[in-house]
Every structure is written in structure tokens, then in C-alpha cells.
Amino acid sequence: MSNVTTEQKLQLVQQVRSRYHEDQYDMSNRERLLYGRSSILPEKQGYSSAWGDPYNEPLQPGEESFTFLKLRFLIALFLAAAVIVMDANHMSVAGITSEKIFQAISADYEDAIEAWVETISTSR
Secondary structure, eight states, X not given: OTTOOHHHHHHHHHHHHHHHHHHHHHHHHHHHHHHOOOOOOGGGGTOOTTSOOTTSOOXXXXXXXOOHHHHHHHHXXXXXXXXHHHHHHTOEETTEEHHXXXXXXXXXXXXXXXXXXXXXXXXX
16 A cells, blocks of 8 residues: 555546446436436535536525425325315215225235235246
8 A cells, every 4th residue: 555656546546436427417417307307406415516416507595306205105195185075074086085085095915915926827
């Protein structure tokens, strides 16, 4: 290790930093694909603005991007509230009652899933 020059150490540090920034970009891109959110601005991560926003879409102050996670959460809340209202008022929608919904939720599908997996694995 003593015969490694300062220039070689500097190149190694630059390569490590470059790889780190590539990994951060890849991770923020995957997060954007999964959750539909914009990346965290580089200034918030402690980088100078010379790196720039990888998506070229700066957020305005106080602006929050809309995520599909929020949409899914709102849909889940709406469906849960609908089931509760159906149960409280003994209603049915298209012939489906809250009792049928509770039975479907509490049913044990393990045997059906194992049979399906076995069928798939033997057909290949």
C-alpha cells in the first residue's frame, strides 16, 4: 500500500464518489417508479447545486408531489367506510352483502394457493 501514489488515491476517491452518486440516482429513479414521487433535491441531501436535479423538475417551495400511495390509501379508506356503512345499514350492492365480504376476507386460501403453485410448477 505504500507504493500507491497520491494521484491514484485521488482517482480511487473520485471513482467511489462517482459510483455513490450513480447509486443515489438509480435509487431515486426506482423510488420514483414505485411510488410516483419526485426525487429529493440534491441541496436537501447536502450536495451543491452543481449536481443538479436528476429529473430537471424542481419543486416549488411548499409544493408536494402527488403519490399513488396516497391515492391507494384513500381508495382503501373509502372501501373500508363503504363496508362499514353496508354492515351498519344491512345493505347489499349488486347482491354482495357485508357478510360475504367478511367471509371472503377471513377465508383461508392457503390450500388453493398451494394447489395453484403446484399446478404451475408441474406444467413447466
